[in-house]
Amino acid sequence: MKTNDLILRTTTALIAFILLAFSIYLFLAGHNAPGGGFIGGLMTAAAIILMYMTYGLDTMNKVIPLNFKLLVPIGLLIATLTGVGSFVFDQPFLSQTYTYVHLPILGDAELATAMLFDLGVYLTVIGITLTIILSIADDN
Amino acid sequence: MEIIMSVLAGILFATGVYNLLQKQLLRIVIGTALISHGAHLFILTMGKLKTGAPPILVKGVEQYTDPLPQALILTSIVISFGVTSLLLVLAYRAATLNKTDNMEELRGSEDE
Amino acid sequence: MSNLAIIPIIIPLLCGIIAIFFHKYVKAVRLFSQVMSIINLGVVLWIGWLVLQNGTITLATGGWEAPYGIIIVADPLAMLLVITSNIIGTACVFYAQSSLSKKQEQFYFYTFYFLLISGVSGAFLTGDLFNLFVFYEVLLMASYGLIVLGGERIQLRESLKYVLLNLFSSMLFVTTIAYLYSVVGTINMAQIADRVQQVDQTGILTTIGMLLFFVFATKGAIFPLYYWLPKSYIVPNPVVSALFGALLTKVGIYSIIRTFSLIFVHETNITHDLFLWLAGFTMVFGAIGALSTNNVKLIIAYNIIPAVGFMLMGIGLLSQDGLAGSVYYLLHDMIIKAVLFLLIGALVYVAGTSDLTKMKGIIHHYPFLGWLFFLAALVLAGIPPFSGFIGKILLIQGGVEQGQIMLVVVGLGSSLLILLSMMRIFMRCFWGEKEELNGGLKPIRSFTWPAAFLLIFSVLLGVGAEWVYPYVEIIANDLLDPSIYIDSVLKE
Numbered sequence: 001m002k003t004n005d006l007i008l009r010t011t012t013a014l015i016a017f018i019l020l021a022f023s024i025y026l027f028l029a030g031h032n033a034p035g036g037g038f039i040g041g042l043m044t045a046a047a048i049i050l051m052y053m054t055y056g057l058d059t060m061n062k063v064i065p066l067n068f069k070l071l072v073p074i075g076l077l078i079a080t081l082t083g084v085g086s087f088v089f090d091q092p093f094l095s096q097t098y099t100y101v102h103l104p105i106l107g108d109a110e111l112a113t114a115m116l117f118d119l120g121v122y123l124t125v126i127g128i129t130l131t132i133i134l135s136i137a138d139d140n
Numbered sequence: 141m142e143i144i145m146s147v148l149a150g151i152l153f154a155t156g157v158y159n160l161l162q163k164q165l166l167r168i169v170i171g172t173a174l175i176s177h178g179a180h181l182f183i184l185t186m187g188k189l190k191t192g193a194p195p196i197l198v199k200g201v202e203q204y205t206d207p208l209p210q211a212l213i214l215t216s217i218v219i220s221f222g223v224t225s226l227l228l229v230l231a232y233r234a235a236t237l238n239k240t241d242n243m244e245e246l247r248g249s250e251d252e
Numbered sequence: 253m254s255n256l257a258i259i260p261i262i263i264p265l266l267c268g269i270i271a272i273f274f275h276k277y278v279k280a281v282r283l284f285s286q287v288m289s290i291i292n293l294g295v296v297l298w299i300g301w302l303v304l305q306n307g308t309i310t311l312a313t314g315g316w317e318a319p320y321g322i323i324i325v326a327d328p329l330a331m332l333l334v335i336t337s338n339i340i341g342t343a344c345v346f347y348a349q350s351s352l353s354k355k356q357e358q359f360y361f362y363t364f365y366f367l368l369i370s371g372v373s374g375a376f377l378t379g380d381l382f383n384l385f386v387f388y389e390v391l392l393m394a395s396y397g398l399i400v401l402g403g404e405r406i407q408l409r410e411s412l413k414y415v416l417l418n419l420f421s422s423m424l425f426v427t428t429i430a431y432l433y434s435v436v437g438t439i440n441m442a443q444i445a446d447r448v449q450q451v452d453q454t455g456i457l458t459t460i461g462m463l464l465f466f467v468f469a470t471k472g473a474i475f476p477l478y479y480w481l482p483k484s485y486i487v488p489n490p491v492v493s494a495l496f497g498a499l500l501t502k503v504g505i506y507s508i509i510r511t512f513s514l515i516f517v518h519e520t521n522i523t524h525d526l527f528l529w530l531a532g533f534t535m536v537f538g539a540i541g542a543l544s545t546n547n548v549k550l551i552i553a554y555n556i557i558p559a560v561g562f563m564l565m566g567i568g569l570l571s572q573d574g575l576a577g578s579v580y581y582l583l584h585d586m587i588i589k590a591v592l593f594l595l596i597g598a599l600v601y602v603a604g605t606s607d608l609t610k611m612k613g614i615i616h617h618y619p620f621l622g623w624l625f626f627l628a629a630l631v632l633a634g635i636p637p638f639s640g641f642i643g644k645i646l647l648i649q650g651g652v653e654q655g656q657i658m659l660v661v662v663g664l665g666s667s668l669l670i671l672l673s674m675m676r677i678f679m680r681c682f683w684g685e686k687e688e689l690n691g692g693l694k695p696i697r698s699f700t701w702p703a704a705f706l707l708i709f710s711v712l713l714g715v716g717a718e719w720v721y722p723y724v725e726i727i728a729n730d731l732l733d734p735s736i737y738i739d740s741v742l743k744e
Contacts, residue, residue: 087255091315092313093313172416175423176419179426179430208439216385223422
């Protein structure tokens with residue numbers, strides 16, 4: 001059956017990118033403002049799922065030739081290793097630190113090691129959400 | 141405010157338990173989701189509700205919100221997100237394989 | 253302050269994550285898991301030795317000191333249980349290679365296994381009630397993965413109930429923590445204990461304590477909340493059943509020991525007396541359940557329940573002997589339940605059925621398996637000088653001291669019933685006339701050796717009680733005096 005999804009397709013092209021951009025903003029803001037890896041990851045996953053719904057599995061698999069399952073262990077590994085990293089500096093597990101650096105265009109920015117942990121969470125959440133939803137969607 | 145929120149958490153629990161006792165699998169999953177919402181709301185309420193106060197503790201700041209319940213809720217939300225999504229997949233697979241989503245028929249018999 | 257306390261959680265976690273990357277290559281992931289679990293066992297033994305020699309190690313993660321941050325407390329009891337879990341885990345990893353199909357091994361078995369060990373160790377080591385919930389969820393998540401491993405129809409059906417039940421009790425756990433937080437304003441177990449002591453455990457705190465007990469009783473399969481256990485424990489692969497039977501309910505029991513020897517100890521005539529009643533019922537109903545069925549797997553699964561009753565009895569007594577008996581019985585039961593599930597797995601594998609009435613004379617074909625089972629049955633039933641006997645004699649001593657004669661009689665009676673249920677398996681399946689096996693002899697060496705390895709520990713625990721008992725006595729002393737734990741965490 002051919003469905004008319006013109007509105008969905010047109011708006012998705014626009015909305016998906018707004019969602020992706022906002023999710024990355026949320027992720028970057030996360031370590032000391034509202035946001036964070038979990039919520040950012042969920043939003044990124046939502047944007048990708050929206051695109052999957054609009055353009056179909058086959059098209060999207062060509063656009064993003066990425067095995068989302070692999071994101072889960074990578075994310076978990078990053079998150080755990082940032083915790084273990086504090087062993088090297090003889091600090092208690094999960095200790096974190098931050099510093100201010102001057103970046104060329106962006107100006108002064110705060111760099112925190114909590115960010116790395118958040119990155120792990122971000123990747124894990126994207127991986128898990130997409131794996132679960134796509135595994136049901138795949139099933140016919 | 142706390143009382144209203146507690147009542148709301150109670151309603152969420154009650155509806156959750158009601159759904160949990162249904163036969164249809166999807167209703168049961170929704171029931172667990174409602175119960176977890178109730179629990180999260182309850183933690184928030186138990187940490188005392190305040191509006192317009194930041195969750196920080198600095199000298200001189202008199203009005204602040206307790207950050208601990210928020211941290212607990214976030215953790216708990218993440219966990220219930222994981223469990224609920226897993227439960228959905230499990231329920232879906234169990235329903236397709238057993239060819240029914242009625243808990244009454246999923247009871248199983250003694251001689252297996 | 254030392255990072256050593258968190259190592260038993262981190263190593264399995266990392267191993268589990270790394271194992272995902274090459275889960276398709278069965279031989280590689282198998283070898284990796286075997287080597288890593290032995291290494292982990294070694295490390296845990298070393299840390300345990302340090303703790304037993306130098307006292308409790310605590311770690312404030314992220315540099316947030318107690319009572320504000322998340323505290324990991326490696327005290328003797330927790331470390332002893334972590335070591336036991338790792339011994340069982342190592343045996344199960346070696347058993348898994350022959351028990352599981354290639355496809356099941358590929359389907360992240362080793363990852364789930366490591367996450368389970370990580371969660372169990374975390375639950376033992378954490379000094380914070382909310383983190384206990386988090387680690388419960390870690391181990392439950394891993395157990396959800398393990399219970400559906402293979403994805404058969406019955407498995408999916410039973411696991412659904414298992415997941416729903418655990419999810420519900422977990423949510424109750426969160427709610428209880430919220431109650432407790434609103435009353436005492438902290439989730440650090442040591443500080444909770446301190447504050448509960450200050451207000452002399454008012455009525456609301458006892459109520460919260462009972463709610464908490466309800467949660468742990470669901471996880472630990474105590475009467476009348478054990479109904480979910482037997483059926484969901486027999487559907488997965490034997491190696492998974494062994495891990496579940498040995499570790500999961502015991503985490504619930506450990507949590508009860510911890511909270512009701514540390515926090516809610518001021519109204520014993522309400523809480524702990526109830527435990528004694530429940531312990532009696534748990535023993536009786538579990539033992540009756542074990543006699544009620546012809547399914548060998550189900551018999552072993554039902555046998556978990558009376559053991560839980562024995563441990564609960566020690567907590568209810570809350571005396572030196574009672575607690576020592578509980579801890580001893582806990583160690584003993586973890587190992588012996590793993591052994592039995594592993595042996596029964598081998599039995600079902602060679603017989604091709606789990607129905608008691610359809611087997612006969614297996615011992616003629618597999619004498620080693622038969623005698624191992626016989627020995628395990630004796631250990632389980634508590635025949636002297638094995639480990640079950642030591643635990644029971646301590647519990648009985650404690651019971652007699654406090655005049656709980658009825659409970660002691662019930663306990664002894666249920667021990668007899670347990671022995672009867674085990675002998676039923678032995679007489680029906682192993683004994684009897686020699687019969688031709690359909691399918692011929694199967695190689696089961698890789699099944700029996702891990703079980704024999706565990707059984708050695710079990711026998712040592714009984715015969716070598718002289719070496720183990722002093723540590724258990726120290727632990728029981730520590731448990732009886734909450735201020736030791738509180739001081740070691742809060743360092744006032």
